[in-house]
Amino acid sequence: xxxxxxxxxxxxxxxxxxxxxxxxxxxxxxxxxxxxxxxxxxxxxxxxxxxxxxxxxxxxxxxxxxxxxxxxxxxxxxxxxxxxxxxxxxxxxxxxxxxxxxxxxxxxxxxxxxxxxxxxxxxxxxxxxxxxxxxxxxxxxxxxxxxxxxxxxxxxxxxxxxxxxxxxxxxxxxxxxxxxxxxxxxxxxxxxxxxxxxxxxxxxxxxxxxxxxxxxxxxxxxx
Amino acid sequence: xxxxxxxxxxxxxxxxxxxxxxxxxxxxxxxxxxxxxxxxxxxxxxxxxxxxxxxxxxxxxxxxxxxxxxxxxxxxxxxxxxxxxxxxxxxxxxxxxxxxxxxxxxxxxxxxxxxxxxxxxxxxxxxxxxxxxxxxxxxxxxxxxxxxxxxxxxxxxxxxxxxxxxxxxxxxxxxxxxxxxxxxxxxxxxxxxxxxxxxxxxxxxxxxxxxxxxxxxxxxxxxxxxxxxxxxxxxxxxxxxxxxx
Numbered sequence: 096x097x098x099x100x101x102x103x104x105x106x107x108x109x110x111x112x113x114x115x116x117x118x119x120x121x122x123x124x125x126x127x128x129x130x131x132x133x134x135x136x137x138x139x140x141x142x143x144x145x146x147x148x149x150x151x152x153x154x155x156x157x158x159x160x161x162x163x164x165x166x167x168x169x170x171x172x173x174x175x176x177x178x179x180x181x182x183x184x185x186x187x188x189x190x191x192x193x194x195x196x197x198x199x200x201x202x203x204x205x206x207x208x209x210x211x212x213x214x215x216x217x218x219x220x221x222x223x224x225x226x227x228x229x230x231x232x233x234x235x236x237x238x239x240x241x242x243x244x245x246x247x248x249x250x251x252x253x254x255x256x257x258x259x260x261x262x263x264x265x266x267x268x269x270x271x272x273x274x275x276x277x278x279x280x281x282x283x284x285x286x287x288x289x290x291x292x293x294x295x296x297x298x299x300x301x302x303x304x305x306x307x308x309x310x311x312x313x314x315x316x317x318x
Numbered sequence: 319x320x321x322x323x324x325x326x327x328x329x330x331x332x333x334x335x336x337x338x339x340x341x342x343x344x345x346x347x348x349x350x351x352x353x354x355x356x357x358x359x360x361x362x363x364x365x366x367x368x369x370x371x372x373x374x375x376x377x378x379x380x381x382x383x384x385x386x387x388x389x390x391x392x393x394x395x396x397x398x399x400x401x402x403x404x405x406x407x408x409x410x411x412x413x414x415x416x417x418x419x420x421x422x423x424x425x426x427x428x429x430x431x432x433x434x435x436x437x438x439x440x441x442x443x444x445x446x447x448x449x450x451x452x453x454x455x456x457x458x459x460x461x462x463x464x465x466x467x468x469x470x471x472x473x474x475x476x477x478x479x480x481x482x483x484x485x486x487x488x489x490x491x492x493x494x495x496x497x498x499x500x501x502x503x504x505x506x507x508x509x510x511x512x513x514x515x516x517x518x519x520x521x522x523x524x525x526x527x528x529x530x531x532x533x534x535x536x537x538x539x540x541x542x543x544x545x546x547x548x549x550x551x552x553x554x555x556x557x558x559x560x561x562x563x
Contacts, residue, residue, distance in 0.1 A: 155387035162394035169401035169423040181547040203469035207459040225404035248462030289469040316421040318406045
């Protein structure tokens with residue numbers, strides 16, 4: 096008897112309520128209880144009476160044009176670097192003009208756990224945000240960090256000399272902070288893929304162009 | 319006698335199982351009907367909508383509409399503040415049906431929006447901040463193993479997800495029903511669930527920001543994945559009708 100009652104209760108409301116709820120959601124997309132109590136946009140738009148005359152259509156349009164110009168002035172005057180990590184592209188622009196569009200390699204997004212220290216791990220992402228070129232190195236030597244040895248299944252050496260690897264980073268390395276660089280690569284077949292440990296790799300020719308167009312202080316916008 | 323007892327025990331054990339099974343089937347059927355209920359009218363609506371699957375059209379904003387001019391100016395003032403700092407931000411221009419990734423006022427990338435809809439408020443406008451970017455399963459590098467074999471890429475990002483913004487905004491990103499019907503139906507369930515949660519919070523706390531509006535964006539799966547990839551924790555989002563014709 097109990098079983099029957101439970102079955103009956105479960106069957107009717109769940110099925111019917113879900114189906115009816117679905118129809119109501121679609122048929123009345125904006126009909127939520129929130130509408131009754133909320134009018135945020137209308138309240139914010141109220142203008143004090145003394146401003147009403149000054150805020151006529153002409154003055155508002157003039158203000159709009161002035162604000163547009165002010166926004167355009169925020170753009171860098173000199174060339175700047177844009178890095179699209181989703182599509183692995185590096186673009187050098189001056190205002191709206193594209194000076195270089197290069198195929199790059201950016202962070203793989205993978206994680207490496209420290210084999211001896213539980214809880215310690217590295218996330219190989221290219222950082223997002225706006226940075227500036229802080230250093231411009233010629234014929235850079237890579238000082239291999241701990242993770243590079245651990246990733247290869249090797250022990251971390253104690254002497255500094257064992258960490259030095261010349262010739263891997265290409266002709267130039269442009270540092271943009273926290274140990275991240277735009278540099279060259281030996282693995283050109285991997286350009287266009289997310290394979291790095293966070294740095295941005297370019298082909299030799301593109302790296303030369305980026306080096307020529309940039310200077311210390313050049314903005315680097317990464318998204 | 320023993321056999322009878324054993325049968326009685328088996329019967330008692332099976333009755334709850336049978337009930338659970340019935341309830342489970344009822345819920346499954348209910349969910350199926352819900353998805354069907356969601357899909358059919360929306361498919362019809364989407365088919366009749368001239369905006370669906372069409373490229374972004376210029377909005378017909380009346381230049382003399384003071385409210386729109388004021389809103390555009392207010393949003394531009396906000397964007398100038400954002401552009402004055404070294405950061406990447408997102409601008410969602412509902413008038414132009416475009417979503418921009420920007421830095422220093424410069425457009426870095428743009429995504430066309432197929433359709434958008436607000437529920438829980440008459441309009442959405444202003445500056446919001448993302449609480450957390452969509453989660454992605456990151457592969458672990460195995461020592462001694464070539465790490466370039468298993469990187470994460472755009473295809474690993476979700477095409478349907480919910481972004482929660484402060485103060486009080488829920489952004490549901492979903493594909494069009496024609497492109498991925500099941501994912502679309504799932505997003506509708508998620509939207510419904512989000513609204514239910516918002517109402518509950520509103521009832522419990524009586525704080526207006528506890529139950530913000532839900533803004534639903536229909537993007538192509540590629541654009542949705544690309545957006546999920548590009549957003550970061552705390553990233554600003556500016557929404558409104560910014561561009562005047």
